[in-house]
Amino acid sequence: MAFDSDNALNGTARINREKFPEISTGPVPIEPYISEEFLGRERDMIFKRMWLMMGRTEKIPNNGDYFVKVIEVLKTSIVIVRGRDDKVRAFYNVCRHRGTNIAAGHGNCKFFTCKFHGWVYDTEGHIRHVADESQFFDLDKSKLNLHEVHCELWNGFIFVNFDEKPRESLLEQLGELAVQLNDFPFPEMELAGSWGATLKANWKLFQDAFQEGYHVATVHSGTINEYFTGKRNPHARPASVRLYKRNRSLTFSFNPEFALHPSEKFALTAGQAISQGAAGLNIKVPGVNPEENELFSFDINAIFPNCLLDTSVGFYFIHEFWPIDAHTTRWEASTYFPKPANAGALISQQQSVALFRDTFREDIATSEGSQAGVMSGSLEEINFADSEVTCRHLYEVVTKLVDGEW
Ligand code: FES
Ligand SMILES: [Fe+2]
Incomplete structure (x- = not known):
């Protein structure tokens, strides 16, 4: 496969700026990530009102x-x-x-x-x-x-x-995501693994660690980095982003140069595994890959305010981010796979489950450090890149709601 140095994933074009000109580009104040008063308004204007x-x-x-x-x-x-x-x-x-x-x-x-x-x-x-x-x-x-x-x-x-x-019906709140995900085969899958932790991080700051790919090359260098980064996409930019009124959705593509490790090859002989896209085994299933990316890996679907529903071919996972105070969050995550038909399929799934576990651990490790930094008194603002437009979208939606806009 030829690599186009001007393509959206490794060139200088800021494609989300072009696609979403209404989203701001300047520095973002840290108050929403550290203030108890701000969390109080989030409680009244968001958590008491949304589904x-x-x-x-x-x-x-x-x-x-x-x-x-x-x-x-x-x-x-x-x-x-x-x-x-x-x-x-x-x-x-x-x-x-x-x-x-x-x-x-x-x-x-x-x-x-x-x-x-x-x-x-x-x-x-x-x-x-x-x-x-x-x-x-x-x-x-x-x-x-x-x-x-x-x-x-x-x-x-x-x-x-x-x-x-309720000011909106559940379907109104889910909006475009309800349409996109309507036919995803959720009922065919069952719980395959779950994790939880209470962390010293704001619920939005922590959620942001799971809705951008910019950190993949660094934080996940020991786990999933090669699945996503390569010459074509060295910083794991999302292949496409969809921003809605409050929800959002983004698609990540696989690194076509990725060579499967022996354990991944073995896992793919028996069933579904996270590496199947890299192996060219992804097939079309309803509800995923809305922009028909040829190297589709997985979609992140952010159900506002505090749920990420990540969907792929043959599995999905859920993250919930529950604020305790402005700088403490209870996180619950779970992953779902089809009921394994035999022991081989179970081994195959567990290879992915273990990989999710290790990857999430890496995300946890950086989030507490980020929170400590924004609370250190040395920062007034943080900066989001074009590839982190989803984090900026969450900040903007929250800010509008706490300011009384519905
Ligand atoms: S029976 Fe429930 S508080 Fe007394
Ligand atoms: Fe991550």
Whole structure:
């Protein structure tokens, strides 16, 4: 393959500037990445208003299955439960007697029994039993059901919204991404690995480490660098970027010079693996590669505010970034592959899962250092390159929302 030194991936053209002239190019102030006051406005104007991704419905396949999700930025936790009528609902994890949590972790139950004084609720949120009820005064049990949170499903993903009346439907919020990802075979895949950590980094700063390729050549020199960088694209610029009202999507292409390592060759003999694009094995599947890149590797789809849904041929993964305070984030990541047909396919998938694990570890290591730097008092601004336009887009969308623009 010939390499064109003027091409968008190694030339001097700033292709995203040309494509998105409305996006700023100047330095970005650090306040949104360090200020508790700013996080307070993010809480009120973003996290209390937007649909928030909670996980996959496969986590709760049976009636009575539930899991608890702690949402630190809203100082609350919720229980997401599949009721006896098969409907998935979300409730504040708060007993109507004196506020104790009614559930923890995950499991299956017919009823939630508060551990403090034993009030009982069913899986549809109705109060079913008040211990020693005669001792209360004019208790109107019809008003003591668990408080419900808006909950909707899209393509097997559970979303909740804490607004009294959501300003947008879930489909409106997902916008172009709902169309692009509509036919991706999510239901054919199952959880293959998950990781989590609480980090000393702002939720946006940390998310940025997963939505640009500029760091790949340096941070990932021991893992995935060669998959993406080479003469054609030495700095792993995204092959294409799509910026929407609040969401965004970008596509990375493989390095065509990449020679598979022995373990990767072995993995590809048995099933799907992250290196398949480099081996020329990517086939067209619905929902990925919207601009039909011939060296397609994977898409990053950013569901605003705090979820990245990365899709490729034969696998996908999810990142969630939950703010705890302005400089602390709880991160949850999970990867999904087709159910392995045999032991060989399982080995093949696990080769990719291990590679994801090592790659994510590298991303974690730099994010805490970046946060320390922006909090050091020596910086007033940071700079984003054209290839980091997705980070700038997140900053701009957040800033508009905290300033009251809807
Ligand atoms: S706080 Fe739940 S029963 Fe008392
Ligand atoms: Fe990375």
